[in-house]
Amino acid sequence: MRRLLFLFASLVFCAAGSAQEIDIFDDNDFIDPRERGGVFSDQPWSMKEPGHPFYLVRLYGGAVSDYQWRTSATDADLAFLHAAGSFYRGDKQLNVKFTTFHADDQARLPSYRATLQLGQYLALDPVIATRESEGKRIVNRLLVTWAIEDNPYRSDPGVPRSDRPGEGTAEVRRDRFNHEFGIESDVQLGNVDGAFIWMRRRIEAGSYVDRISYLYRFRERLRSNDRLRLNASFGFGTERTDSWHCCLARAVFTATFVIPLIDTGFNLAWAPTYSPVGEERQTHNEFAFYLDRTVIARLRDIARR
Amino acid sequence: MPVSPLNKPLLAAIAVAIAFAGAAAPCRPNPNNQPWETKVIYVKFEGCAAAEPKEPFDLTVGGEPVRFSKTPDGFWRGETANRHPIGSRKVNVDLVDMRARTACNVAAEPHDAGSCVALYRVACEELWLLSVSPVPEDAPASISYQRNPEPPRFAQCGAALPTPQGPGELAMRRSESIMVKVENLPSGPINVPLSLELFRGGRTRLTLRDVAPQAVAKNSAVSTNKAMKALKKGQLQLVLEDLHFTKN
Numbered sequence: 001m002r003r004l005l006f007l008f009a010s011l012v013f014c015a016a017g018s019a020q021e022i023d024i025f026d027d028n029d030f031i032d033p034r035e036r037g038g039v040f041s042d043q044p045w046s047m048k049e050p051g052h053p054f055y056l057v058r059l060y061g062g063a064v065s066d067y068q069w070r071t072s073a074t075d076a077d078l079a080f081l082h083a084a085g086s087f088y089r090g091d092k093q094l095n096v097k098f099t100t101f102h103a104d105d106q107a108r109l110p111s112y113r114a115t116l117q118l119g120q121y122l123a124l125d126p127v128i129a130t131r132e133s134e135g136k137r138i139v140n141r142l143l144v145t146w147a148i149e150d151n152p153y154r155s156d157p158g159v160p161r162s163d164r165p166g167e168g169t170a171e172v173r174r175d176r177f178n179h180e181f182g183i184e185s186d187v188q189l190g191n192v193d194g195a196f197i198w199m200r201r202r203i204e205a206g207s208y209v210d211r212i213s214y215l216y217r218f219r220e221r222l223r224s225n226d227r228l229r230l231n232a233s234f235g236f237g238t239e240r241t242d243s244w245h246c247c248l249a250r251a252v253f254t255a256t257f258v259i260p261l262i263d264t265g266f267n268l269a270w271a272p273t274y275s276p277v278g279e280e281r282q283t284h285n286e287f288a289f290y291l292d293r294t295v296i297a298r299l300r301d302i303a304r305r
Numbered sequence: 306m307p308v309s310p311l312n313k314p315l316l317a318a319i320a321v322a323i324a325f326a327g328a329a330a331p332c333r334p335n336p337n338n339q340p341w342e343t344k345v346i347y348v349k350f351e352g353c354a355a356a357e358p359k360e361p362f363d364l365t366v367g368g369e370p371v372r373f374s375k376t377p378d379g380f381w382r383g384e385t386a387n388r389h390p391i392g393s394r395k396v397n398v399d400l401v402d403m404r405a406r407t408a409c410n411v412a413a414e415p416h417d418a419g420s421c422v423a424l425y426r427v428a429c430e431e432l433w434l435l436s437v438s439p440v441p442e443d444a445p446a447s448i449s450y451q452r453n454p455e456p457p458r459f460a461q462c463g464a465a466l467p468t469p470q471g472p473g474e475l476a477m478r479r480s481e482s483i484m485v486k487v488e489n490l491p492s493g494p495i496n497v498p499l500s501l502e503l504f505r506g507g508r509t510r511l512t513l514r515d516v517a518p519q520a521v522a523k524n525s526a527v528s529t530n531k532a533m534k535a536l537k538k539g540q541l542q543l544v545l546e547d548l549h550f551t552k553n
Contacts, residue, residue: 029532035520036536037491052491052543056535086532220529226498226517260515265531294531299539 024068024252024271024288025060028217029086029095030186032139033121036088036299040123040137050090056297057085062290067101068273069109070201071211071239071248073284076107080290093119093141110178113149143184145199148177178202182211197237213237213248229256229265248275256292265292331414332421340390341415345422348373348381348396353429356405367394380424391415391423398427399463405429406478409462428459432466432476433501433552437485439472440547447489448472451496455480474553477501485550490540495519497548504552511550513541 031054034040038051060082067076082099095117103109123137182199194216201209215235222229231254238246250273256265271286335341346366350357361374364383371383391413398407408428416424439446450468455478466476477483482500496519503511518537520529541548 027532028530030530031532031536032520035492035533037493052540054536054539056532058531222517226503263514292531294535297535297539299536299543 024269044122047091053089053300055087057295060292065287068286076103078103091121108152110149115147117145119143141186147180151178210240227258330417332417341421342388343422344384344388346383347424349426350429353405353431356431397462404432406461408459435475436551437472438549439545444545446544449486451484453482509552513548
């Protein structure tokens with residue numbers, strides 16, 4: 001019964017993803033608190049030992065072709081710079097991310113996005129119990145996200161308040177920023193590792209767009225003396241504006257070649273996306289080449305504090 | 306380039322000569338229908354040319370110590386005190402200084418070296434030496450090892466390759482990988498996988514910068530990512546300034 005409750009809670013709290021889920025260049029930053037020396041108590045929401053605090057800052061920079069902006073293929077080529085800071089303490093995680101985009105004016109994309117995420121790790125019994133999973137607790141994470149980006153349409157003429165002739169066009173000013181918030185839950189169901197994401201984006205006062213998606217991450221594969229790392233993820237989702245529009249399917253394949261001397265990864269990524277466009281469906285291919293580097297990684301030894 | 310018809314037999318003869326240099330030539334049948342007897346023993350190492358002995362060495366052949374010296378055609382030659390039937394004695398090669406693992410209970414075959422002698426073909430596999438050293442040397446790091454050997458190609462002689470406790474030197478088979486565990490960390494052991502392939506391109510030393518420490522597998526919704534890798538390196542560096550892996 002407790003497992004069912006936890007599953008229900010996970011599903012309720014899962015859906016809303018970090019802004020721009022399955023972004024072609026955004027890495028997963030899940031770290032099991034037990035890997036930092038943390039010890040969970042019998043209750044899933046508390047810890048007996050907090051483990052070592054850890055924080056890191058990663059930088060990414062590169063170019064993307066046919067950038068996928070939420071559920072829309074933009075046909076835009078852009079350059080980007082992405083900074084992600086993560087702080088882990090006890091069973092909590094704090095992420096602060098900032099992304100800048102540079103595309104031509106016709107692309108109508110935001111020029112920057114800021115994201116704040118709060119994560120809560122919890123240890124649960126396996127939802128689907130097998131003989132092998134007996135006695136094993138699985139650490140999951142709930143991630144609450146708030147993101148803000150500048151509105152690329154903010155300079156457009158305002159929307160008339162009334163469509164009745166003769167009443168003039170007192171305009172509703174367009175918002176300067178777009179806001180998104182939502183929740184993501186990384187869960188393990190049997191042998192399946194995935195994330196359920198729910199995201200809500202404010203269009204204007206009283207008007208929202210909801211997205212629900214599921215993301216599955218394959219296990220990393222290593223080649224060439226562990227210098228070549230191959231990752232893949234797959235997601236699908238649906239969006240509600242006036243009604244639910246189903247479904248978008250997206251995969252992201254990334255090959256990372258690491259040069260240890262400069263501690264930098266060279267990444268080549270491909271993200272085919274199959275999405276509804278009006279009454280039809282189309283496949284868009286997003287490509288990215290970017291570098292990534294961990295610029296700060298500090299583990300605090302609690303014995304030395 | 307086309308080969309002249311006149312040169313073909315010559316080329317074939319040269320090819321045959323090359324093929325038989327160092328190769329066994331069977332003895333002509335014994336007219337007595339008995340196994341040939343000999344005092345002369347030949348040994349041929351196959352598969353570990355770079356690790357063969359460089360100096361004369363001693364082997365026990367049928368309980369009798371025999372000294373072997375290198376011949377111009379690549380064999381090692383020795384003599385027993387008395388003649389014995391070829392095939393009646395077996396040898397085990399377990400030379401301490403030989404950086405190779407060799408086959409066990411090798412039986413002789415007749416070999417025509419002018420007269421019929423006993424040839425022991427000893428299959429072998431080169432070893433390489435892995436040296437693990439913490440920086441600083443007296444760092445309080447508890448280091449242990451877990452070998453991941455591939456099944457041997459032949460039945461081997463000698464005990465299992467010794468594995469030190471803590472920093473030291475390990476003899477490794479070429480196809481073998483190893484997990485170096487640093488265990489005295491609050492988060493639990495961290496594994497550093499190593500194999501000969503990591504030293505490709507002439508590299509003889511690896512440091513923490515060059516390796517990818519692994520988290521010991523736990524039950525998590527996500528197994529590994531770049532953030533986890535950065536954490537593992539940070540945990541090692543809480544205890545060690547560096548960890549050096551040297552290939553000899």
